[in-house]
Amino acid sequence: MEYREATPSAVASRNSSNPSSPSTPTSLPVVISPCAACKILRRRCANKCMLAPYFPPTEPAKFTTAHRVFGASNIIKFLQELPESQRADAVSSMVYEASARIRDPVYGCAGAICQLQKQVNELQAQLAKAQAEVVNMQLQQANLVGALLCMEATASPPQPHPQQFTVDTFICSPQSYHSNPGFIDDDDNNNNLGSLWEPL
Secondary structure, X not given: OOOOOOOHHHHHHHHHHOOOOOOOOOOOOOOOOOOHHHHHHOOOOOOOOOOOOOOOOOOHHHHHHHHHHOOHHXXXXXXXXXXXXXXXXXXXXXXXXXHHHHHOOOOOHHHHHHHHHHHHHHHHHHHHHHHHHHHHHHHHHHHHHHHHHHXXXXXXXXXXXXXXXXXXXXXXXXXXXXXXXXXXXXXXXXHHHHHHHOOO
């Protein structure tokens, strides 16, 4: 009896002819989609592609815009000169500058910056004007309150204060002797004593 080694094609044909027999599990290859940069450049996307983390395959317009203005070689050169922590911000900046350059080929990103600076200056002028108006209104209110207080002070006459007598004013005043019966004048006292001694 001869034994023959079963080839993979023979095993596959045997399994297809006998559907009841259990099929051996086969591992399917994992298909990795290339990044947007490699897909647009029509090249193979390596495992350690520098552009893959920043240009995913779901955003092809992002790389198209940057590639149209800067070029793929310049983008790669820029990213190589930067540390990995700053590359994402650099890519965002390049995409923004490229979009501005496409919208405005003459001024590009500088035109957008000038326009924003103009808006900032206008808002600062409006703010300063509003602050000046607030200060003016506060001064007018203070002047009005002062005028009202002056009008109230002139309309109501000052009430006299009750006279306060002190010991010095009471003794030194010549009218106090005549107005107060408790005090006796020296001349009157001498006349009364003389009238008493006359009969004697």
